[in-house]
Amino acid sequence: MKGVALFGVPGAGKGTQSQLLIKKYDYIYIATGDMLRKEIKEQTPLGKVADEVISKGELLGDDIIIKMIAKRLDNHTEGTFLFDGFPRTIAQAHALEQLLIDRGGELMLFIKLELSLEESMTRLLHRAKTSGRSDDNRKIIELRFKEYQHKTAPVSDYFKEKGLYHSVKGLGTVDAVFGELCTIIDNR
Ligand code: ADP
Numbered sequence: 279m280k281g282v283a284l285f286g287v288p289g290a291g292k293g294t295q296s297q298l299l300i301k302k303y304d305y306i307y308i309a310t311g312d313m314l315r316k317e318i319k320e321q322t323p324l325g326k327v328a329d330e331v332i333s334k335g336e337l338l339g340d341d342i343i344i345k346m347i348a349k350r351l352d353n354h355t356e357g358t359f360l361f362d363g364f365p366r367t368i369a370q371a372h373a374l375e376q377l378l379i380d381r382g383g384e385l386m387l388f389i390k391l392e393l394s395l396e397e398s399m400t401r402l403l404h405r406a407k408t409s410g411r412s413d414d415n416r417k418i419i420e421l422r423f424k425e426y427q428h429k430t431a432p433v434s435d436y437f438k439e440k441g442l443y444h445s446v447k448g449l450g451t452v453d454a455v456f457g458e459l460c461t462i463i464d465n466r
């Protein structure tokens with residue numbers, strides 16, 4: 279059981295690239311934001327908590343997220359997982375490594391899609407026109423950026439120290455970014 283983590287600011291293109299990657303490499307896709315939005319839609323107890331936290335632009339508690347991921351991993355006995363939107367804190371980074379080790383596997387790659395916050399804001403405001411997401415508006419996006427800078431950005435330094443870190447410029451075309459991601463993966 280192996281893992282690849284796709285990292286980056288909101289709007290960096292993780293979701294778009296994930297769709298291409300799962301097709302090409304047959305990865306099992308785990309996107310925490312999508313999982314939480316599904317819980318919200320189904321109005322589960324977790325969904326109710328998630329709805330409140332997400333619409334404030336904050337991060338869910340680590341325990342909740344880690345439990346959700348563990349449950350998801352246990353639906354499979356083998357394969358390579360692609361993580362989108364996880365890990366988003368140092369505690370989640372530790373947990374991810376441990377969850378994979380406990381299942382006889384490891385995290386293979388941590389890839390950051392690089393995008394400036396200015397560009398990200400432009401993309402998210404554009405996406406807001408069609409996404410219907412409660413957190414895609416300027417005020418909440420700014421709060422999401424704050425959470426990102428305080429809690430999430432340090433995660434990339436953590437994986438730099440582990441030697442798993444790679445980065446790709448997120449500003450190119452979808453195909454160009456995908457090409458670079460594939461090169462990193464194929465060289466691993
Ligand atoms: P983004 O476009 O910001 O990358 P996501 O769809 O990945 O959005 O996540 C949307 C929201 O869901 C986040 O702002 C956060 O509130 C919550 N969320 C998603 N993943 C996590 C996580 N790993 N830890 C805590 N909260 C999370």
